[in-house]
Amino acid sequence: MAAAGAIRRAASSAVDRACAGARGFRRALARFAPRASAFAPAADAEAAAVRAVRNLRTFRFHYAALQWALLLASLAPRHRASVLFLMAASKGLLVYGGLLRAFPNSALLRRLLDRRLVGAVFVALVLADIAAAGAVANLLAALAAGVPIIVLHASFRVRDDLEGPSPDATENGKEEEASAVVEKREDGDVEAGPTRRSMAAAPRSPK
Numbered sequence: 001m002a003a004a005g006a007i008r009r010a011a012s013s014a015v016d017r018a019c020a021g022a023r024g025f026r027r028a029l030a031r032f033a034p035r036a037s038a039f040a041p042a043a044d045a046e047a048a049a050v051r052a053v054r055n056l057r058t059f060r061f062h063y064a065a066l067q068w069a070l071l072l073a074s075l076a077p078r079h080r081a082s083v084l085f086l087m088a089a090s091k092g093l094l095v096y097g098g099l100l101r102a103f104p105n106s107a108l109l110r111r112l113l114d115r116r117l118v119g120a121v122f123v124a125l126v127l128a129d130i131a132a133a134g135a136v137a138n139l140l141a142a143l144a145a146g147v148p149i150i151v152l153h154a155s156f157r158v159r160d161d162l163e164g165p166s167p168d169a170t171e172n173g174k175e176e177e178a179s180a181v182v183e184k185r186e187d188g189d190v191e192a193g194p195t196r197r198s199m200a201a202a203p204r205s206p207k
Contacts, residue, residue: 039156048155055154063153067146074138082133086126093122 042048056063068090075083096118100109130139 052154063150070142070146074142
């Protein structure tokens with residue numbers, strides 16, 4: 001009975017993790033490409049460049065995941081050993097990211113294992129494995145497929161916080177402003193009322 005209960009708990013936890021992962025993937029995908037109205041051309045070249053730089057910073061993990069998936073897909077048919085090595089390396093990188101989130105104030109992780117150092121080592125391992133496997137053509141093909149998608153997305157993706165307010169929010173704002181004006185007027189009348197009455201009741205000085 002105890003073993004059956006443990007198996008049920010392990011299965012339910014595995015299902016919960018899978019559901020959480022699916023929800024996280026759905027949220028990330030919805031943020032990356034939510035709807036057609038989230039894409040629009042920029043006003044000019046300078047605005048497009050500013051938008052591209054901003055989106056590269058905002059969606060850098062999305063772009064990295066897209067490029068990584070394309071690289072693994074290009075290596076899968078003939079270079080399975082490289083795929084396994086790169087997946088293991090990516091697991092190590094994910095563990096490092098999890099440690100950074102779990103211990104954000106750790107001096108060991110911040111100083112000895114700097115993000116730039118870990119990223120440089122990861123890129124060096126990837127390039128060394130690809131060169132050793134003779135898969136440079138696969139890397140170029142993945143870049144040729146992924147870079148245009150990234151450039152187009154970064155140039156046309158409009159930030160949600162830069163979009164205009166919705167009609168409902170505008171109407172609510174107008175109603176709040178109107179109520180605030182009415183309250184101010186009422187307060188002014190209350191404050192001015194006694195003053196007017198006192199002025200009327202006050203005796204006039206003889207000339």
